[in-house]
Amino acid sequence: MFADRYDPLQDEMVSILTPDGCCDETLRPDLDDEQIRTMYRQMLTMRLYDRKAVSMQRQGRFGTYAQMEGQEACMAASTYPLEPRDWIVSSYRETGAMWMHGVPLKLLSLYWMGNEFGSHMPDGVNVLPVSIPVGSHPLHAVGLAYAGKYRQDGSVAVTYFGDGATSEGDVHEAMNLAGVYEAPCVFFCQNNQYAISVPVREQTASPTIAQKALAYGFPGVLVDGNDIMAVYAVMQEAVERARRGGGPSLIEAYTYRLGAHTTADDPTKYRDDAEVEFWRSRDPLLRVQKYLHARGAWSEDWEHELLEACTGEVEQAMNDAEAVPQPPPQDMFRYMFAEPSAALREQEAALLAALQVQQKG
């Protein structure tokens, strides 16, 4: 059990695959080369999607977009142990995790283009829409987890949030509730070390985020978030624990966002290039590549093949999303309530009247 052996109070971090691609054989999880290759492909798709998304925003074809470059291992490995019946409740930097759990890239693109239907999840895909208010959604995950426990359907809810969200009161209330109700919930914190521009040492006085679990009476584990094997192993343990009725866990995945907070942010204002370069050397994709290469499971030809295939997949998704017609402006009133309120109906009428005046003018 990682939760027993790694004490966050002692700053002990689970690490299996080192930055130079060496694997700690004593801790190796049950992942064969083919699975690692699959995860590598998934991480590469996320990276390509992310870069394309930034480019789309710069061209005015995407709205403000939250980048995830550098955090691909967190998302690929943490979703890998999940089953379709499990839930994902995420923040805005988890496009990759949502995709891993079944949300098509086309839909995700639609969301970032500002179309409400980007949040209309396909049937059977247990993913909640992106939650923008920081720290608001872990409560929803606890609700889903508790519902799963009540229905005895064996599902687990996983919620993703950042280091900044851990200072939010709602996250405290969510973890407390999950602890006392033994809800099958996994709290997955991607500590990318900055809440926009606020460094984590100015965010909280606790040396690790994992140790915050002590306040709620469940395990907290610190894991190298750029290490797919460690994230997978720790996540698998937490998911199994939740599924067999053992209650929630908190996972702190120590990682780094290589890009900006969003396309509306300039990170050079608050961090220096040397720091970014250091983390480039700890790129989660690079270490998997080194690992596979050493085992004869990676070649340049395969890499080119992958790049081509994944780029095609990303381009296709973006094109498909752009082909969806723009919704009419009054659509914005439609999906807040099952029955629109009188105030909303009034606002809709006012908007339509204004649009008519504009057309005549």
Next chain:
Amino acid sequence: MPVEAPSAEKLLDMYARMWRIRLFEEQAEYQSSQGKVMGALHTYIGEEGVAVPACAHLQDTDYITSTHRGHGHCIAKGADISRMMAELFGRSTGYCKGKGGSMHIADFQVGMLGANGIVAGGFGIATGAGLAAQLRGSGQVAVCFFGDGAANRGPFHENINIGAVWKLPVVYVCENNQFAQWTPQKDVTLVTDIANMSPAYGIPGVQVDGMDPLAVYEAAGEAIARARRGEGPTLLECKTYRFHGHNFGDPQQYRTREEIAEWSDNRDPIKQLAAHMRDAGILSDEQDADIQNTVQEEITAAVRFAESSPYPTPDELYKDVYSYDIG
């Protein structure tokens, strides 16, 4: 740094304050039963051993924030019991001119920033007071009293977190009386000890027997001194018990008479302090009777003051809500 033991004078003062709370609350309950008190009443009986020894380390310039169960904090910090009683009676001579009632008593002159009807409502105010003190470099300290139920609320988390990051001179004192209204603590929090939540904030967590005034005096003294030295907050949990219901009229079906008797008969903080003072030769029977009689007279005078004071007039209704007049 060890906390100096309280002097005989200090102990006598603490003892009188604890009686002042006890007798004030008993009188308030009686007056409530007579229909004289407006609104809900939450008494501090049984918890006197927390607020009094904690506030014994504070000056009038230091701050406290309180809860819905605020009379004890007011009295411990030196508020005027006549104006308190008048407020309970809804009279214009009360602290809020008779318009706030039991849960809104504040006295800025003695650093009492207010009782609060909102569970966990005091955290932001205490933390803000601590920030103000830090910015002014005044050496003031803020003590935030709250209950076990409030520990599950977001403001607990957000304020202790930022108080810890900024090393604010605030002491967060949990009066763990084991019930959030009617709900036992174990039903709403997985950890038994609130003090054990402190690693989440990287600050010391200290647990103390809240029925033992001397133990609270020492632990609070250390935490307050630490805050004053600029070393940041402490989470101090005082295990305590309210002898009466959550509010006056609470049928208390969630606990047994035996449990209540176990605490009130054997662990009463006033009795414990009296026993200590007698052993130390500080308190004679005569002195004890004198203290209680004097306090009783104060309470009687407070009731007389309240009863003889006028009610606010209807045109006062919209006044004092905002700094400007909206009436």
